[in-house]
Amino acid sequence: MSLHQLIYLSKASRQLDSVDFLKLLTIARENNINLRVTGSLFYNGGWFLQVLEGDLPVIQDLYRKIEQDDRHMQAKVLYLEPANNRTFSRWTMNMINLDEEHDSKYHVLRDLLDAAVKGNMIDGLSAPVKLLKVFSDDNLFGIR
Secondary structure, X not given: OOEXXXXXXXXXXXXXXXXXXXXXXXXXXXXXXXXXOEEEEEEEOOEEEEEEXXXXXXXXXXXXXXXXXXXXEEEEEEEEEEOOOOOOOOOOOEEEEXXXXXXXXXXXHHHHHHHHHHOOEXXXXXXXXXXXXXXXXXXXXXXX
């Protein structure tokens, strides 16, 4: 098995509430523990950005299922690369709903998601690469 990281972006097909997010997170955690998948899901302004970490065939299959999920539209892979280590090793699935986070430390994540939606670079890096760097360099968000 070789560890890979897949990052995708998708638009929510409808407005999601806290019950929807809890259900999504609970199912993802239950499934991912058996698949040995880790990662994090970020949501802001109707957009999802998700990092999946695991064996390549497993995360590719998981992404295909996400593409078929009626909660997602316009899904596209932004990043798929081998990895030496898991960035989100403590989490079968973490989630940060940026629409509900008001602490100033989350502005960097909002900027990253906005850059991903627009296809912009941040500090000379693509949004997915910058996201991995943010979580690799420090533990500001306490999710490693």
